[in-house]
Amino acid sequence: MHQPSTGNRILSGVQPTGNLHLGNYLGAIRNWVKLQDNYECLYMLADLHAITVPQEPDALRRATRETAAAYIACGVNPEKSAIFPQSAVAAHAELAWILSCHTPLGWLNRMTQFKEKAGKHREEAVLGLYSYPVLMAADVIVYKATHVPVGEDQKQHLELCRDIAGAFNRAYKTEFFPLPEPLILGEATRVMSLRDGTRKMSKSDESDYSRINLTDDADAIAKKFKKATSDSFPTIGENLENRPEALNLLTIYASLKGISRQAALAECGGMNFSVFKQALTDVAVAHLAPITAKMRELLASPDYLDQVLAKGVAKAQGIAGQTMREVKNLVGFLQ
Numbered sequence: 001m002h003q004p005s006t007g008n009r010i011l012s013g014v015q016p017t018g019n020l021h022l023g024n025y026l027g028a029i030r031n032w033v034k035l036q037d038n039y040e041c042l043y044m045l046a047d048l049h050a051i052t053v054p055q056e057p058d059a060l061r062r063a064t065r066e067t068a069a070a071y072i073a074c075g076v077n078p079e080k081s082a083i084f085p086q087s088a089v090a091a092h093a094e095l096a097w098i099l100s101c102h103t104p105l106g107w108l109n110r111m112t113q114f115k116e117k118a119g120k121h122r123e124e125a126v127l128g129l130y131s132y133p134v135l136m137a138a139d140v141i142v143y144k145a146t147h148v149p150v151g152e153d154q155k156q157h158l159e160l161c162r163d164i165a166g167a168f169n170r171a172y173k174t175e176f177f178p179l180p181e182p183l184i185l186g187e188a189t190r191v192m193s194l195r196d197g198t199r200k201m202s203k204s205d206e207s208d209y210s211r212i213n214l215t216d217d218a219d220a221i222a223k224k225f226k227k228a229t230s231d232s233f234p235t236i237g238e239n240l241e242n243r244p245e246a247l248n249l250l251t252i253y254a255s256l257k258g259i260s261r262q263a264a265l266a267e268c269g270g271m272n273f274s275v276f277k278q279a280l281t282d283v284a285v286a287h288l289a290p291i292t293a294k295m296r297e298l299l300a301s302p303d304y305l306d307q308v309l310a311k312g313v314a315k316a317q318g319i320a321g322q323t324m325r326e327v328k329n330l331v332g333f334l335q
Protein backbone atom coordinates (compact mmCIF):
# COMPACT_ATOMS: atom_id res chain seq x y z
CA MET A 1 0.00 0.00 0.00
CA HIS A 2 1.14 3.47 -0.94
CA GLN A 3 2.21 5.29 2.25
CA PRO A 4 1.65 9.05 2.11
CA SER A 5 3.07 11.73 4.34
CA THR A 6 0.56 13.81 6.27
CA GLY A 7 -1.37 16.58 4.51
CA ASN A 8 -2.15 14.50 1.45
CA ARG A 9 -5.63 14.67 0.03
CA ILE A 10 -7.66 12.42 -2.27
CA LEU A 11 -10.42 13.40 -4.69
CA SER A 12 -12.26 10.88 -6.83
CA GLY A 13 -15.76 10.14 -8.07
CA VAL A 14 -18.05 8.08 -10.28
CA GLN A 15 -20.67 9.38 -12.70
CA PRO A 16 -24.21 8.62 -11.49
CA THR A 17 -25.27 7.41 -14.90
CA GLY A 18 -26.69 4.01 -14.00
CA ASN A 19 -25.82 1.03 -11.90
CA LEU A 20 -22.28 0.82 -10.61
CA HIS A 21 -20.50 -2.24 -11.93
CA LEU A 22 -17.55 -4.44 -11.05
CA GLY A 23 -15.17 -2.17 -13.00
CA ASN A 24 -16.15 0.86 -10.89
CA TYR A 25 -15.85 -1.25 -7.77
CA LEU A 26 -12.56 -3.07 -8.41
CA GLY A 27 -10.89 -0.27 -10.38
CA ALA A 28 -11.93 2.60 -8.11
CA ILE A 29 -14.24 2.38 -5.09
CA ARG A 30 -12.62 -0.58 -3.37
CA ASN A 31 -9.32 1.28 -3.41
CA TRP A 32 -10.98 4.41 -2.00
CA VAL A 33 -11.99 2.42 1.07
CA LYS A 34 -8.40 1.47 1.91
CA LEU A 35 -7.11 4.99 1.28
CA GLN A 36 -9.40 6.46 3.95
CA ASP A 37 -6.98 5.35 6.67
CA ASN A 38 -4.08 7.37 5.33
CA TYR A 39 -5.52 10.32 3.41
CA GLU A 40 -8.11 13.02 3.81
CA CYS A 41 -10.67 11.82 1.25
CA LEU A 42 -13.36 13.60 -0.77
CA TYR A 43 -15.58 11.42 -2.95
CA MET A 44 -17.94 13.24 -5.30
CA LEU A 45 -20.97 12.01 -7.23
CA ALA A 46 -19.95 13.29 -10.65
CA ASP A 47 -23.32 14.59 -11.84
CA LEU A 48 -21.83 17.49 -13.84
CA HIS A 49 -19.89 14.92 -15.85
CA ALA A 50 -23.01 12.77 -16.20
CA ILE A 51 -24.84 15.44 -18.22
CA THR A 52 -22.17 15.46 -20.95
CA VAL A 53 -24.53 12.86 -22.43
CA PRO A 54 -28.33 13.29 -22.22
CA GLN A 55 -29.86 12.27 -18.87
CA GLU A 56 -33.46 12.01 -17.80
CA PRO A 57 -33.72 14.32 -14.70
CA ASP A 58 -35.57 11.88 -12.42
CA ALA A 59 -33.23 9.06 -13.40
CA LEU A 60 -30.21 11.27 -12.68
CA ARG A 61 -31.58 12.18 -9.23
CA ARG A 62 -32.25 8.50 -8.49
CA ALA A 63 -28.85 7.37 -9.75
CA THR A 64 -27.10 10.05 -7.69
CA ARG A 65 -28.70 8.74 -4.48
CA GLU A 66 -27.98 5.14 -5.50
CA THR A 67 -24.37 5.95 -6.19
CA ALA A 68 -24.03 7.59 -2.76
CA ALA A 69 -25.56 4.46 -1.21
CA ALA A 70 -23.16 2.31 -3.21
CA TYR A 71 -20.12 4.25 -1.97
CA ILE A 72 -21.19 3.68 1.65
CA ALA A 73 -22.21 0.06 1.05
CA CYS A 74 -18.79 -0.63 -0.46
CA GLY A 75 -17.12 0.70 2.69
CA VAL A 76 -16.65 4.46 2.24
CA ASN A 77 -17.14 5.77 5.76
CA PRO A 78 -19.06 9.08 5.85
CA GLU A 79 -17.53 9.80 9.27
CA LYS A 80 -14.10 9.87 7.65
CA SER A 81 -14.72 10.90 4.05
CA ALA A 82 -16.84 13.61 2.43
CA ILE A 83 -19.46 12.27 0.00
CA PHE A 84 -21.24 14.97 -2.04
CA PRO A 85 -22.86 15.76 -5.39
CA GLN A 86 -20.35 17.62 -7.56
CA SER A 87 -23.03 20.09 -8.72
CA ALA A 88 -23.63 21.23 -5.11
CA VAL A 89 -20.17 22.83 -5.05
CA ALA A 90 -20.28 25.65 -7.60
CA ALA A 91 -16.50 26.06 -7.44
CA HIS A 92 -16.03 23.02 -9.74
CA ALA A 93 -17.73 24.75 -12.67
CA GLU A 94 -16.27 28.14 -11.79
CA LEU A 95 -12.68 26.90 -11.72
CA ALA A 96 -13.30 24.84 -14.87
CA TRP A 97 -13.99 28.08 -16.76
CA ILE A 98 -10.81 29.72 -15.51
CA LEU A 99 -8.78 26.61 -16.37
CA SER A 100 -10.36 26.42 -19.82
CA CYS A 101 -8.81 29.82 -20.47
CA HIS A 102 -5.39 28.24 -19.83
CA THR A 103 -5.85 25.02 -21.79
CA PRO A 104 -4.68 24.90 -25.42
CA LEU A 105 -7.16 23.20 -27.77
CA GLY A 106 -4.34 20.95 -28.97
CA TRP A 107 -4.19 19.29 -25.54
CA LEU A 108 -7.90 18.46 -25.65
CA ASN A 109 -7.67 17.24 -29.24
CA ARG A 110 -5.43 14.41 -28.05
CA MET A 111 -7.98 12.95 -25.61
CA THR A 112 -8.94 9.50 -26.79
CA GLN A 113 -12.13 9.28 -24.69
CA PHE A 114 -13.71 12.17 -26.59
CA LYS A 115 -12.80 10.55 -29.90
CA GLU A 116 -14.32 7.23 -28.75
CA LYS A 117 -17.48 8.80 -27.34
CA ALA A 118 -18.12 11.30 -30.12
CA GLY A 119 -17.29 8.66 -32.74
CA LYS A 120 -18.43 9.57 -36.24
CA HIS A 121 -20.79 12.28 -34.95
CA ARG A 122 -18.10 14.71 -33.88
CA GLU A 123 -19.82 17.79 -35.25
CA GLU A 124 -22.95 17.08 -33.21
CA ALA A 125 -21.08 16.23 -29.98
CA VAL A 126 -21.67 18.82 -27.26
CA LEU A 127 -18.99 21.18 -26.00
CA GLY A 128 -19.21 19.67 -22.49
CA LEU A 129 -18.17 16.25 -23.76
CA TYR A 130 -15.11 17.83 -25.37
CA SER A 131 -14.16 19.97 -22.37
CA TYR A 132 -14.94 17.22 -19.81
CA PRO A 133 -11.22 16.78 -18.95
CA VAL A 134 -10.96 20.49 -18.01
CA LEU A 135 -13.83 20.04 -15.55
CA MET A 136 -12.10 16.94 -14.26
CA ALA A 137 -8.92 18.96 -13.69
CA ALA A 138 -10.95 21.54 -11.78
CA ASP A 139 -12.59 18.78 -9.68
CA VAL A 140 -9.20 17.63 -8.51
CA ILE A 141 -7.25 20.83 -8.05
CA VAL A 142 -10.05 22.89 -6.48
CA TYR A 143 -9.30 20.73 -3.42
CA LYS A 144 -5.55 20.84 -4.05
CA ALA A 145 -5.79 17.05 -4.10
CA THR A 146 -2.40 15.36 -4.16
CA HIS A 147 -3.59 11.90 -5.26
CA VAL A 148 -6.43 10.63 -7.45
CA PRO A 149 -7.36 6.93 -7.33
CA VAL A 150 -8.76 5.92 -10.74
CA GLY A 151 -8.99 3.01 -13.14
CA GLU A 152 -6.56 2.93 -16.03
CA ASP A 153 -9.09 4.52 -18.43
CA GLN A 154 -8.69 7.86 -16.63
CA LYS A 155 -4.88 7.97 -16.78
CA GLN A 156 -4.76 10.25 -19.80
CA HIS A 157 -7.19 12.71 -18.20
CA LEU A 158 -5.09 12.77 -15.05
CA GLU A 159 -1.97 13.57 -17.07
CA LEU A 160 -3.86 16.44 -18.67
CA CYS A 161 -4.95 17.59 -15.21
CA ARG A 162 -1.28 17.86 -14.21
CA ASP A 163 -0.51 19.78 -17.41
CA ILE A 164 -3.38 22.22 -16.77
CA ALA A 165 -2.37 22.76 -13.12
CA GLY A 166 1.19 23.41 -14.34
CA ALA A 167 -0.04 25.86 -16.99
CA PHE A 168 -1.99 27.81 -14.35
CA ASN A 169 1.02 27.86 -12.01
CA ARG A 170 3.31 29.11 -14.80
CA ALA A 171 0.83 31.78 -15.93
CA TYR A 172 0.73 33.31 -12.43
CA LYS A 173 4.34 32.50 -11.46
CA THR A 174 3.25 30.42 -8.51
CA GLU A 175 3.25 26.88 -7.18
CA PHE A 176 -0.29 27.31 -5.98
CA PHE A 177 -1.65 24.01 -7.29
CA PRO A 178 0.10 20.74 -6.41
CA LEU A 179 0.46 18.41 -9.42
CA PRO A 180 -1.76 15.44 -8.51
CA GLU A 181 -0.54 11.86 -8.82
CA PRO A 182 -2.77 9.11 -10.19
CA LEU A 183 -3.15 6.06 -7.93
CA ILE A 184 -3.90 3.09 -10.16
CA LEU A 185 -4.08 0.25 -7.66
CA GLY A 186 -4.85 -3.46 -7.48
CA GLU A 187 -5.03 -6.29 -10.02
CA ALA A 188 -8.16 -5.08 -11.83
CA THR A 189 -7.20 -1.63 -13.08
CA ARG A 190 -9.15 -2.22 -16.31
CA VAL A 191 -12.03 -4.65 -16.03
CA MET A 192 -13.25 -5.63 -19.47
CA SER A 193 -16.74 -6.26 -20.85
CA LEU A 194 -18.07 -9.80 -20.34
CA ARG A 195 -19.16 -9.82 -23.99
CA ASP A 196 -15.97 -8.49 -25.54
CA GLY A 197 -12.63 -8.78 -23.76
CA THR A 198 -11.15 -5.91 -25.77
CA ARG A 199 -13.65 -3.29 -24.50
CA LYS A 200 -13.83 -1.96 -20.97
CA MET A 201 -16.77 -2.77 -18.75
CA SER A 202 -18.88 0.37 -18.71
CA LYS A 203 -22.24 1.69 -17.53
CA SER A 204 -22.98 3.05 -20.98
CA ASP A 205 -22.67 -0.32 -22.77
CA GLU A 206 -26.09 -1.14 -24.21
CA SER A 207 -25.93 -4.77 -23.14
CA ASP A 208 -26.54 -5.42 -19.45
CA TYR A 209 -24.85 -8.79 -20.04
CA SER A 210 -21.57 -6.94 -20.58
CA ARG A 211 -21.26 -6.08 -16.87
CA ILE A 212 -21.94 -7.27 -13.34
CA ASN A 213 -23.85 -4.53 -11.52
CA LEU A 214 -23.47 -4.05 -7.78
CA THR A 215 -27.26 -4.48 -7.58
CA ASP A 216 -27.32 -7.85 -9.40
CA ASP A 217 -28.62 -10.79 -7.36
CA ALA A 218 -27.08 -14.26 -7.30
CA ASP A 219 -29.17 -15.48 -10.24
CA ALA A 220 -28.26 -12.52 -12.43
CA ILE A 221 -24.56 -12.91 -11.59
CA ALA A 222 -24.64 -16.63 -12.39
CA LYS A 223 -26.47 -16.00 -15.68
CA LYS A 224 -24.10 -13.24 -16.77
CA PHE A 225 -20.94 -15.23 -16.05
CA LYS A 226 -22.47 -18.27 -17.77
CA LYS A 227 -23.18 -16.18 -20.88
CA ALA A 228 -19.80 -14.39 -20.74
CA THR A 229 -17.85 -14.91 -23.95
CA SER A 230 -15.73 -18.08 -23.78
CA ASP A 231 -13.40 -19.85 -26.16
CA SER A 232 -12.62 -23.48 -26.89
CA PHE A 233 -9.26 -23.82 -25.08
CA PRO A 234 -9.42 -26.84 -22.75
CA THR A 235 -8.33 -24.90 -19.65
CA ILE A 236 -8.76 -21.35 -18.39
CA GLY A 237 -5.05 -20.87 -17.69
CA GLU A 238 -3.21 -21.52 -20.97
CA ASN A 239 -2.06 -19.00 -23.57
CA LEU A 240 -3.62 -16.09 -21.66
CA GLU A 241 -1.81 -13.36 -23.63
CA ASN A 242 -4.04 -14.14 -26.61
CA ARG A 243 -7.28 -14.73 -24.71
CA PRO A 244 -8.62 -11.40 -23.42
CA GLU A 245 -11.90 -12.89 -22.14
CA ALA A 246 -10.19 -15.64 -20.12
CA LEU A 247 -7.62 -13.18 -18.78
CA ASN A 248 -10.38 -10.77 -17.78
CA LEU A 249 -12.36 -13.39 -15.85
CA LEU A 250 -9.23 -14.65 -14.12
CA THR A 251 -8.30 -11.07 -13.17
CA ILE A 252 -11.79 -10.46 -11.75
CA TYR A 253 -11.49 -13.68 -9.75
CA ALA A 254 -8.07 -12.70 -8.37
CA SER A 255 -9.21 -9.21 -7.53
CA LEU A 256 -12.39 -10.33 -5.75
CA LYS A 257 -10.41 -12.85 -3.71
CA GLY A 258 -7.70 -10.30 -2.96
CA ILE A 259 -4.95 -12.52 -4.40
CA SER A 260 -2.46 -11.99 -7.23
CA ARG A 261 -3.28 -13.10 -10.78
CA GLN A 262 -0.42 -15.59 -10.43
CA ALA A 263 -2.02 -17.11 -7.35
CA ALA A 264 -5.39 -17.30 -9.12
CA LEU A 265 -3.70 -19.04 -12.02
CA ALA A 266 -2.11 -21.57 -9.67
CA GLU A 267 -5.50 -22.22 -8.07
CA CYS A 268 -7.75 -22.32 -11.16
CA GLY A 269 -5.49 -22.56 -14.23
CA GLY A 270 -6.36 -26.23 -14.88
CA MET A 271 -10.15 -25.76 -14.79
CA ASN A 272 -12.22 -25.66 -17.96
CA PHE A 273 -14.28 -22.53 -18.70
CA SER A 274 -17.56 -23.78 -17.24
CA VAL A 275 -16.04 -25.08 -13.97
CA PHE A 276 -14.10 -21.84 -13.59
CA LYS A 277 -17.21 -19.73 -14.26
CA GLN A 278 -18.99 -21.52 -11.40
CA ALA A 279 -16.05 -20.82 -9.05
CA LEU A 280 -16.05 -17.18 -10.16
CA THR A 281 -19.81 -16.92 -9.62
CA ASP A 282 -19.46 -18.27 -6.08
CA VAL A 283 -16.74 -15.75 -5.22
CA ALA A 284 -18.63 -12.84 -6.80
CA VAL A 285 -21.93 -13.68 -5.07
CA ALA A 286 -20.22 -14.06 -1.68
CA HIS A 287 -18.46 -10.72 -2.18
CA LEU A 288 -21.32 -8.69 -3.61
CA ALA A 289 -24.34 -9.97 -1.62
CA PRO A 290 -23.50 -7.96 1.53
CA ILE A 291 -22.89 -4.83 -0.57
CA THR A 292 -26.24 -5.19 -2.36
CA ALA A 293 -28.05 -5.78 0.95
CA LYS A 294 -26.43 -2.73 2.54
CA MET A 295 -27.32 -0.59 -0.48
CA ARG A 296 -30.95 -1.62 -0.18
CA GLU A 297 -30.94 -0.75 3.52
CA LEU A 298 -29.40 2.68 2.86
CA LEU A 299 -31.84 3.52 0.08
CA ALA A 300 -34.66 2.82 2.52
CA SER A 301 -33.22 5.59 4.79
CA PRO A 302 -33.33 8.73 2.61
CA ASP A 303 -32.98 11.02 5.65
CA TYR A 304 -29.70 9.41 6.58
CA LEU A 305 -28.39 9.73 3.01
CA ASP A 306 -29.45 13.40 2.94
CA GLN A 307 -27.53 14.05 6.16
CA VAL A 308 -24.42 12.38 4.79
CA LEU A 309 -24.57 14.43 1.59
CA ALA A 310 -25.24 17.71 3.43
CA LYS A 311 -22.21 17.11 5.64
CA GLY A 312 -20.09 16.25 2.60
CA VAL A 313 -21.23 19.37 0.72
CA ALA A 314 -20.39 21.61 3.70
CA LYS A 315 -16.88 20.19 3.96
CA ALA A 316 -16.24 20.35 0.20
CA GLN A 317 -17.59 23.91 -0.07
CA GLY A 318 -15.30 25.02 2.76
CA ILE A 319 -12.14 23.75 1.07
CA ALA A 320 -13.14 24.72 -2.48
CA GLY A 321 -14.33 28.19 -1.39
CA GLN A 322 -10.94 28.97 0.12
CA THR A 323 -9.16 27.83 -3.07
CA MET A 324 -11.44 29.99 -5.22
CA ARG A 325 -10.78 33.12 -3.16
CA GLU A 326 -7.05 32.62 -3.68
CA VAL A 327 -7.46 31.74 -7.38
CA LYS A 328 -9.52 34.89 -8.00
CA ASN A 329 -6.90 36.95 -6.28
CA LEU A 330 -4.13 35.40 -8.41
CA VAL A 331 -6.11 35.91 -11.62
CA GLY A 332 -6.91 39.53 -10.75
CA PHE A 333 -10.65 39.45 -10.16
CA LEU A 334 -12.09 42.07 -7.79
CA GLN A 335 -13.65 40.37 -4.76
Ligand code: AQP
Pocket (backbone or CB within 6 Å): 013, 014, 015, 016, 017, 023, 024, 025, 026, 027, 028, 149, 150, 151, 152, 153, 154, 188, 189, 190, 191, 192, 200, 201, 202, 203, 204, 205
Ligand atom coordinates in the same frame (compact mmCIF):
# COMPACT_ATOMS: atom_id res chain seq x y z
N1 AQP B 1 -13.93 -1.17 -16.60
C1 AQP B 1 -13.30 -0.50 -15.64
N2 AQP B 1 -12.23 -1.05 -15.01
C2 AQP B 1 -11.59 -0.39 -14.01
N3 AQP B 1 -11.98 0.83 -13.59
C3 AQP B 1 -13.05 1.41 -14.17
N4 AQP B 1 -13.68 2.58 -13.98
C4 AQP B 1 -14.72 2.68 -14.85
N5 AQP B 1 -14.78 1.60 -15.62
C5 AQP B 1 -13.76 0.78 -15.22
C6 AQP B 1 -13.30 3.57 -12.99
O1 AQP B 1 -14.45 3.94 -12.26
C7 AQP B 1 -14.39 5.33 -11.95
C8 AQP B 1 -15.64 6.01 -12.41
O2 AQP B 1 -15.70 6.05 -13.83
P1 AQP B 1 -16.98 6.42 -14.69
O3 AQP B 1 -18.04 6.98 -13.85
O4 AQP B 1 -16.55 7.17 -15.88
O5 AQP B 1 -17.43 4.95 -15.07
P2 AQP B 1 -17.95 4.20 -16.34
O6 AQP B 1 -18.59 3.00 -15.78
O7 AQP B 1 -16.89 4.03 -17.34
O8 AQP B 1 -19.08 5.16 -16.82
P3 AQP B 1 -19.72 5.37 -18.21
O9 AQP B 1 -20.86 6.30 -17.96
O10 AQP B 1 -20.06 4.08 -18.86
O11 AQP B 1 -18.59 6.07 -18.96
P4 AQP B 1 -17.79 5.56 -20.21
O12 AQP B 1 -18.77 5.66 -21.31
O13 AQP B 1 -16.67 6.56 -20.26
O14 AQP B 1 -17.30 4.18 -20.00
C9 AQP B 1 -13.12 5.88 -12.59
O15 AQP B 1 -12.09 5.91 -11.64
C10 AQP B 1 -12.82 4.85 -13.65
O16 AQP B 1 -11.43 4.79 -13.93
